[in-house]
Amino acid sequence: MAAPAITEQGRATRMRIVRAAAELIGERGVSGTSLDDVRAATSSSKSQLYHYFGDKQGLVRAVIEYQCAAVLAAQAAALDEVQDWRDLDAWGDMMVTAVEQQAARGGCPIGTLAAALADVDEASRLALNEAFQTWRAAIGEALGRLRDNRVLAADADLDALTTMTLAAIQGGLLLAKTSRDSGQLRTALDGAIAQLRVHYARDPHRR
Amino acid sequence: MAAPAITEQGRATRMRIVRAAAELIGERGVSGTSLDDVRAATSSSKSQLYHYFGDKQGLVRAVIEYQCAAVLAAQAAALDEVQDWRDLDAWGDMMVTAVEQQAARGGCPIGTLAAALADVDEASRLALNEAFQTWRAAIGEALGRLRDNRVLAADADLDALTTMTLAAIQGGLLLAKTSRDSGQLRTALDGAIAQLRVHYARDPHRR
DNA sequence: CGAGTGGTGGACCGCAAGGTCCACCCCCAC
DNA sequence: GTGGGGGTGGACCTTGCGGTCCACCACTCG
Numbered sequence: 001m002a003a004p005a006i007t008e009q010g011r012a013t014r015m016r017i018v019r020a021a022a023e024l025i026g027e028r029g030v031s032g033t034s035l036d037d038v039r040a041a042t043s044s045s046k047s048q049l050y051h052y053f054g055d056k057q058g059l060v061r062a063v064i065e066y067q068c069a070a071v072l073a074a075q076a077a078a079l080d081e082v083q084d085w086r087d088l089d090a091w092g093d094m095m096v097t098a099v100e101q102q103a104a105r106g107g108c109p110i111g112t113l114a115a116a117l118a119d120v121d122e123a124s125r126l127a128l129n130e131a132f133q134t135w136r137a138a139i140g141e142a143l144g145r146l147r148d149n150r151v152l153a154a155d156a157d158l159d160a161l162t163t164m165t166l167a168a169i170q171g172g173l174l175l176a177k178t179s180r181d182s183g184q185l186r187t188a189l190d191g192a193i194a195q196l197r198v199h200y201a202r203d204p205h206r207r
Numbered sequence: 208m209a210a211p212a213i214t215e216q217g218r219a220t221r222m223r224i225v226r227a228a229a230e231l232i233g234e235r236g237v238s239g240t241s242l243d244d245v246r247a248a249t250s251s252s253k254s255q256l257y258h259y260f261g262d263k264q265g266l267v268r269a270v271i272e273y274q275c276a277a278v279l280a281a282q283a284a285a286l287d288e289v290q291d292w293r294d295l296d297a298w299g300d301m302m303v304t305a306v307e308q309q310a311a312r313g314g315c316p317i318g319t320l321a322a323a324l325a326d327v328d329e330a331s332r333l334a335l336n337e338a339f340q341t342w343r344a345a346i347g348e349a350l351g352r353l354r355d356n357r358v359l360a361a362d363a364d365l366d367a368l369t370t371m372t373l374a375a376i377q378g379g380l381l382l383a384k385t386s387r388d389s390g391q392l393r394t395a396l397d398g399a400i401a402q403l404r405v406h407y408a409r410d411p412h413r414r
Numbered sequence: 415c416g417a418g419t420g421g422t423g424g425a426c427c428g429c430a431a432g433g434t435c436c437a438c439c440c441c442c443a444c
Numbered sequence: 445g446t447g448g449g450g451g452t453g454g455a456c457c458t459t460g461c462g463g464t465c466c467a468c469c470a471c472t473c474g
Contacts, residue, residue, distance in 0.1 A: 006420065007471085010420070028326075029238075029323060030238075032327060035461070036462090046423085046424070047423065048422065050464080055462075055463075056462065056463090106326060107325075114381060115318065115381060115384075116319075116322065119236075119313060119384065125385060125387075129385050132382060160398065163391055163394040164397075164399075167378030167381075167382055167395035170377070170381050171376065171377035172378070174321060174374075175374055177322075184374070187371060188378075191371030191374070191375075192371075192398075194405070195398055195405075198401070198405055216440095217451065220451080241430075243430085251453090252452055254434090254454080255451075255452065256433095257433075257434080258450090258452085263431095263432065
């Protein structure tokens with residue numbers, strides 16, 4: 001794309017802009033954030049935005065990329081540790097805590113962007129969908145590990161469980177941010193984990 | 208609020224505007240829809256928008272109200288029928304079908320608006336939250352009926368199950384619209400219903 | 415040390431979008 | 445039929461915002 005950033009300095013500036021833009025967009029939404037807001041927040045100039053991102057859509061794409069990477073990195077870090085039920089609970093606690101830290105505002109950046117952009121900008125929808133796919137893959141891997149550890153039953157439909165879990169996360173996050181009550185995320189997550197426990201491997205074979 | 212509509216004609220006009228605005232906003236989002244777009248779609252004039260809604264935010268509020276009422280009416284109609292597992296499945300099928308009919312676009316109007324407005328406009332957030340509450344109440348009532356019918360166990364935590372179910376709906380809808388695949392909603396819903404079935408009341412009285 | 419390229423500053427443009435205003439119409443009551 | 449109020453039409457104003465342009469800076473490399 002039209003995204004130079006050859007120099008070390010250039011990359012730093014670009015990063016600074018993307019970070020600030022991501023934060024602003026997270027708080028006020030895409031159309032609630034003007035290029036001038038971004039400019040002011042980063043003490044940069046219009047020409048820099050143009051230089052690095054081409055246009056506003058380019059900036060939005062960069063923000064999407066950044067947010068997806070950030071969320072997925074955090075998720076992967078926690079999910080890669082999952083070996084048993086306790087780790088799964090810890091993963092859930094992490095998300096609930098994260099939500100509480102920001103007073104149940106914002107929710108999931110990916111989810112919020114997806115809700116706003118999926119029907120509006122096809123390229124964004126694709127990028128966001130890919131992020132969800134990657135996320136699903138990370139969850140799927142964790143569940144696969146549980147199965148290998150004989151924690152989950154061998155015949156559990158991991159794909160379906162994965163989708164269900166991700167849906168619970170996104171739905172819980174949305175309810176939490178709308179009600180400003182992290183308890184709703186907690187409940188949704190507990191439900192998803194309970195659903196996984198249904199497939200608890202009690203013995204050589206199924207329930 | 209600042210919404211006259213004294214005459215029959217007046218109410219009709221107002222309704223026509225709200226309906227069209229709701230559709231446009233559903234397709235393009237709040238900030239993707241200009242007052243001029245609404246004006247054009249309803250062959251009305253600027254002064255009418257001003258007359259009936261005061262300003263754009265007023266129109267948005269009216270749209271929120273309208274969409275919430277529409278969704279909740281449809282939900283209540285289906286949920287009020289629920290007496291057993293079969294009805295619950297039918298309810299799920301209804302939602303999946305609805306999503307498929309619009310090619311997995313749009314998702315839930317309430318959810319989409321909530322994602323976009325919860326952190327931006329407190330009044331909207333409150334209205335949307337109330338809608339979710341009402342929705343939850345409708346689900347809760349249906350589950351209560353199942354329990355009374357001895358389909359659900361008497362000791363099931365209906366409140367938690369209700370929240371979990373609503374989260375599954377919203378999350379499933381979001382994933383479906385992002386991936387343009389209604390299967391994701393289906394899976395999320397199946398997961399939620401499976402979770403309800405865990406609390407199946409195993410006594411002679413079933414079906 | 416000069417030229418070239420990446421990087422930066424900020425004035426400026428054009429337009430679209432929200433909002434304002436006022437003249438007019440139509441229906442009804444009296 | 446006349447006056448008044450709800451309802452309507454649309455020109456017009458203002459501004460916020462995305463986008464453009466060009467001059468200048470700074471580092472690197474020949």
